[in-house]
Amino acid sequence: MKITEGLRGAVRRVDDCVWEIPAEAKPGMLVPARLYASGSLLEQMDDGVFEQVTNVACLPGIVRASLCMPDGHWGYGFPIGGVAAFRADTGVISPGGIGFDINCGMRLLRTGLTEDEVRPRLPELIAALFAAVPAGVGAKGFVRLSGAEFRQVMVQGAGWCVARGYGWPEDLAHIEGQGCLAGADPAHVSPRALERGMEQLGTLGSGNHYLEIQVVRPGAVHDEPVARVLGVDGPGQIFVMLHCGSRGFGHQVGTDYLKIFDRAMPQYGITVRDRELACAPFRSKEGQAYFGAMTAAANTAFANRQVITHRIREVFSKVFGRDARALGLTVIYDVCHNTAKVERHRVDGRELELVVHRKGATRAFGPGEPDVPADFREIGQPVIIGGSMETGSALLVGTARAMAETWGSTAHGAGRTMSRAQAKRRIWGETLIKDMQARGILVRAASKAGVAEEAGFAYKDLTAVVDTLHRLDISRRVVSLTPIGNIKG
Amino acid sequence: MGRYTFLEDVALADCAVELEGRSLDDLFETAAAALARLMVDPGTLTITVERTITLESAELDMLLYDWLSEMIFLKDRDSQVFPHARVQVSGQGPYRLAAEVQGGTIEPGRTALGADPKAVTLHQFALEQVPGGWRARVVIDI
Numbered sequence: 001m002k003i004t005e006g007l008r009g010a011v012r013r014v015d016d017c018v019w020e021i022p023a024e025a026k027p028g029m030l031v032p033a034r035l036y037a038s039g040s041l042l043e044q045m046d047d048g049v050f051e052q053v054t055n056v057a058c059l060p061g062i063v064r065a066s067l068c069m070p071d072g073h074w075g076y077g078f079p080i081g082g083v084a085a086f087r088a089d090t091g092v093i094s095p096g097g098i099g100f101d102i103n104c105g106m107r108l109l110r111t112g113l114t115e116d117e118v119r120p121r122l123p124e125l126i127a128a129l130f131a132a133v134p135a136g137v138g139a140k141g142f143v144r145l146s147g148a149e150f151r152q153v154m155v156q157g158a159g160w161c162v163a164r165g166y167g168w169p170e171d172l173a174h175i176e177g178q179g180c181l182a183g184a185d186p187a188h189v190s191p192r193a194l195e196r197g198m199e200q201l202g203t204l205g206s207g208n209h210y211l212e213i214q215v216v217r218p219g220a221v222h223d224e225p226v227a228r229v230l231g232v233d234g235p236g237q238i239f240v241m242l243h244c245g246s247r248g249f250g251h252q253v254g255t256d257y258l259k260i261f262d263r264a265m266p267q268y269g270i271t272v273r274d275r276e277l278a279c280a281p282f283r284s285k286e287g288q289a290y291f292g293a294m295t296a297a298a299n300t301a302f303a304n305r306q307v308i309t310h311r312i313r314e315v316f317s318k319v320f321g322r323d324a325r326a327l328g329l330t331v332i333y334d335v336c337h338n339t340a341k342v343e344r345h346r347v348d349g350r351e352l353e354l355v356v357h358r359k360g361a362t363r364a365f366g367p368g369e370p371d372v373p374a375d376f377r378e379i380g381q382p383v384i385i386g387g388s389m390e391t392g393s394a395l396l397v398g399t400a401r402a403m404a405e406t407w408g409s410t411a412h413g414a415g416r417t418m419s420r421a422q423a424k425r426r427i428w429g430e431t432l433i434k435d436m437q438a439r440g441i442l443v444r445a446a447s448k449a450g451v452a453e454e455a456g457f458a459y460k461d462l463t464a465v466v467d468t469l470h471r472l473d474i475s476r477r478v479v480s481l482t483p484i485g486n487i488k489g
Numbered sequence: 490m491g492r493y494t495f496l497e498d499v500a501l502a503d504c505a506v507e508l509e510g511r512s513l514d515d516l517f518e519t520a521a522a523a524l525a526r527l528m529v530d531p532g533t534l535t536i537t538v539e540r541t542i543t544l545e546s547a548e549l550d551m552l553l554y555d556w557l558s559e560m561i562f563l564k565d566r567d568s569q570v571f572p573h574a575r576v577q578v579s580g581q582g583p584y585r586l587a588a589e590v591q592g593g594t595i596e597p598g599r600t601a602l603g604a605d606p607k608a609v610t611l612h613q614f615a616l617e618q619v620p621g622g623w624r625a626r627v628v629i630d631i
Contacts, residue, residue: 046498046501048499048500048501073501073502074499074500074501075500075502075503075612076500076503076610076611076612076628076630077610077612080502096610096611096612099630100607100608100610100630101607101630136597136602136605137528137529137564137568137570137595137602137603137604137605138564138565138568138569138570138594138595138602140568192562195566196562196565196566197565200565205605206602206604206605206631207502207604207605207607207631208502247565248562248565248566248607251561251565251607251608251630252562252565252608254607254608255558255608255609258608258610258611259551259554262551262611274611274612274613275611275612275614276610276611276612276614278611416501416502417501418501419497419498419501420501420502420504420604420631421495421497422497446597446602447601447602447603447604448601449602449603449604450602450603450604453604489605
């Protein structure tokens with residue numbers, strides 16, 4: 001990808017925190033590109049964002065605009081923070097618009113514990129979680145599956161786990177798509193993907209994946225009535241946040257189909273500006289096969305987070321000497337941020353079936369939507385935004401404005417501003433771990449270098465991202481969460 | 490062996506690497522070393538495993554894609570990393586690779602872990618012959 005000069009200069013403000021690059025800015029653009037950001041966040045976006053969001057605007061069947069959320073940064077194919085909807089009948093599906101880590105996502109558990117109860121046991125708790133949830137390169141999970149069982153996981157997702165005792169039946173209602181997306185087809189999954197992922201159920205991975213113990217600080221509840229509905233009692237309450245995806249299984253599905261699409265494009269007369277945007281018509285043989293395999297990987301990611309939830313409950317139960325139910329360890333929500341889903345949205349006054357790609361972007365359905373759990377339907381779908389391991393995360397809810405403006409989508413994190421190598425040059429992993437411990441955040445990591453890569457200064461200010469989302473009204477802030485313990489790959 | 494350089498300002502959350510080799514074989518061997526360095530500190534890996542790998546691809550650049558993807562696959566399936574490789578690339582399309590690789594199994598507590606690569610992307614992916622050898626650019630999803 002060669003950076004096109006002048007794209008940043010072509011950005012025009014169209015509303016408060018809404019910016020547009022017109023379709024005339026680059027040959028081949030079918031729709032404008034829209035960036036949702038404050039002026040400051042827009043300035044922090046690297047040139048790759050402008051190149052990639054306009055490349056996506058060139059893909060066949062794209063509807064209305066190619067979107068980028070406030071945490072956008074240079075990815076591969078789509079920008080991270082990219083959202084695009086394609087007509088299901090005439091548009092495409094692109095693995096580069098989903099990412100290799102299919103259904104990478106966030107899960108948030110509440111507890112009935114307070115920081116006063118947890119802090120004295122924190123070293124023991126972190127050590128036990130680090131032992132129970134394998135992390136880092138080459139890690140294997142504790143669930144042993146046959147090929148037939150793994151195929152069941154692909155179709156049933158988190159429900160497979162609950163049926164075998166890895167979770168509670170009520171967990172499922174609080175997972176996007178009830179933890180099982182329709183359309184998964186193991187017949188379109190390669191034997192290599194099966195081999196690669198079969199022993200990884202219940203593993204965290206590495207990079208920016210984590211398991212975190214968090215607390216609500218005084219003043220961090222921004223909307224008390226909504227917070228109460230979500231299970232937030234108030235300051236001092238402990239939460240557990242999980243960020244991981246479909247592991248090697250999903251990565252292999254992405255690898256397999258990127259090659260298939262790269263070869264298939266000429267037969268459909270499609271050319272792309274970046275080979276990572278390789279795509280095929282959604283209704284084509286290749287498009288449907290990928291959708292079946294990708295959905296299988298998405299369901300496996302739900303299963304992965306479900307199995308880890310089971311381990312978290314076991315550990316809490318052992319450390320605090322009480323049943324996990326007595327500890328109030330319930331799932332608030334589990335939401336994807338790397339998927340393509342078939343959804344119905346209103347376009348020019350009529351409902352259309354669209355394939356909505358979210359790459360580093362979170363679904364944020366508003367109040368009243370049937371896909372929002374019944375107990376949250378009045379307040380909107382919970383949105384979990386992971387910040388850096390130093391600065392904290394946020395819980396928000398989706399809005400009607402998001403439905404109208406961004407295909408019911410919002411940001412997924414703080415967004416990087418610095419490369420991994422730059423971050424490692426600024427601080428040693430061990431130094432950062434000691435610094436964080438001095439500030440009351442206990443870290444256990446499989447890779448010390450990986451800790452340095454995830455330092456808070458490598459990310460944008462999460463508060464600025466969340467404030468922008470709130471100002472845009474594409475999601476509303478409910479509570480900010482501060483880390484006190486972190487497990488990293 | 491050739492040379493590899495991790496690039497800092499490409500795809501911030503991922504890892505871009507530029508590879509240079511005196512020959513195609515050298516470039517592929519350098520690519521394996523770079524990927525292994527990304528995953529672990531090779532000095533903390535006990536070299537105990539030898540494998541033979543053969544691959545075939547209609548396009549030369551996709552042979553490099555397949556080669557690196559194979560290493561990532563073995564990392565996940567067998568928890569093995571291969572810093573050392575002797576590679577022979579032949580053919581004019583299809584292109585063939587025959588390699589003898591040496592490496593070890595990741596040992597928790599002993600092996601110093603780095604990043605856990607997910608996949609080789611085609612973003613800015615390039616393999617080209619240059620004066621004095623071959624050069625490639627690869628962005629790896631972390």
